Amino acid sequence: QVQLVQSGPEVKKPGASVRVSCKASGYGFSTSSINWVRQAPGQGLEWLGWISTYNGNTEYAQKIQDRIALTTDTSTNTAYLELRSLRSDDTGVYFCAREQHNTVWDSHYYFLDVWGAGTTVSVSS
Amino acid sequence: DFQLTQSPSSLSASVGDRVTITCRASESIGMYLNWYQQKPGKAPKVLIYAASDLKNGVPPRFRGDGSGTDFTLTISSLQPEDSATYYCQQSYSRPSYGFGQGTKVEIK
Numbered sequence: 001q002v003q004l005v006q007s008g009p010e011v012k013k014p015g016a017s018v019r020v021s022c023k024a025s026g027y028g029f030s031t032s033s034i035n036w037v038r039q040a041p042g043q044g045l046e047w048l049g050w051i052s053t054y055n056g057n058t059e060y061a062q063k064i065q066d067r068i069a070l071t072t073d074t075s076t077n078t079a080y081l082e083l084r085s086l087r088s089d090d091t092g093v094y095f096c097a098r099e100q101h102n103t104v105w106d107s108h109y110y111f112l113d114v115w116g117a118g119t120t121v122s123v124s125s
Numbered sequence: 126d127f128q129l130t131q132s133p134s135s136l137s138a139s140v141g142d143r144v145t146i147t148c149r150a151s152e153s154i155g156m157y158l159n160w161y162q163q164k165p166g167k168a169p170k171v172l173i174y175a176a177s178d179l180k181n182g183v184p185p186r187f188r189g190d191g192s193g194t195d196f197t198l199t200i201s202s203l204q205p206e207d208s209a210t211y212y213c214q215q216s217y218s219r220p221s222y223g224f225g226q227g228t229k230v231e232i233k
Contacts (some may be wrong), residue, residue, distance in 0.1 A: 035222065037169075044227040045161075045169065045212055049218040059220040062126070095168055102175060109175035110216040111159040115168035 003024035004096050010124045019101050020119045022079040022096030030054050030118040033099040035112055036070065040092040050099070051079060086123045093118040102121045102124035127151055127205045127215050131225035139233045144200040146228045148213035153193045157217035160189055163227075164209045172211075173198065200230075208232045 007021040022034065036048040049060040051070040069082045079096055080103050097112035128151040137184045138144050148158065156176035161169040171180050173189035176196060200207055213225040 033220065043211075045163075045214075045224040047222040047224060050222070052220075057220075061221070072149075091189055097168075102178065104175065107155075108198075109157060109178070110219045111171050111174035111180075111214075112169070113159075113180070115170075118168055 002050045002098070002114050004098060004114055005121045006094075006096060006106045006116040009120040009122070011124070012124055014087055014125055016086050016123075017082060017084045018086060018120075018121055020081045020094050020121070021082075021117050022081075022098075024077045024079070024098070027098075030070075030074055034070075034072070034079040035099055037095045037097060037112075039095070039118075040089070043092070048081070048094075053079070087120075088123050091121060091123045093120050095119075126225055127154060127218055129213050129215055129225035130227055131211075131213060131228050134226065135229040135231070137231045137233050138203050140203055140205060142203045144203050144207075144230060146198045146211055146230075148191075148196045148198070150194045150215060151158075151198070154215045154217035156192050157215055157219075158191065159214045159216060160187075160195045161210065161212045161214060162207075162209045169212065203230075205231065205232055206224050212218060 005023045030053045033052050035050050051058045067084045071080045095118045096116045098114040099106045100113040102111045130149045132147045158176045160173040163169040177189045188199045190197045210227045211230045
């Protein structure tokens with residue numbers, strides 16, 4: 001079945017970097033882009049970024065664009081999120097999600113149809 | 126940046142009630158609006174895409190309506206398993222996305 005399996009929890013100190021992985025299986029990895037979304041404790045969903053698994057193009061949320069890097073390894077069907085200069089407000093659960101679309105006439109309607117279980121990142125001194 | 130504002134932020138209703146959640150966009154986004162359900166400790170799950178298309182496997186008591194700036198998610202007959210937080214998401218500016226702040230639905 002289609003699934004995204006994320007790496008385990010991380011505990012980091014402020015100023016450090018973290019790398020979270022997301023391994024895809026059950027579908028053609030290069031056929032669907034991957035998005036990353038995070039959720040601070042007790043808060044809502046925050047979109048962080050998008051990466052094309054086909055050509056590596058990326059798009060980042062303005063708020064975080066100077067500290068985030070999304071990459072993929074098509075040989076292992078894995079997407080990665082790296083976040084640098086961690087702060088306490090980066091604490092939360094980080095989700096990867098597959099992008100899908102439905103086409104009606106000439107319009108493509110995109111949505112996130114398969115999600116990883118989430119990776120908890122804790123930033124504390 | 127497109128802003129999505131959901132209302133109410135939370136609600137409490139009884140089993141069998143009809144529940145409506147509203148999502149308003151700061152600018153017209155056509156029908157590029159999705160709805161997700163998230164239960165505690167779980168990843169979100171897509172319910173509705175393109176404003177009104179029901180994702181395969183989602184019960185038909187969930188209905189999405191709207192276009193432009195005003196959208197609604199309606200649960201026609203609330204069930205105990207519908208207790209969750211619901212988020213709208215715009216895909217008009219894809220590959221850049223955005224979410225509403227969420228609406229928590231509780232069962233009385």
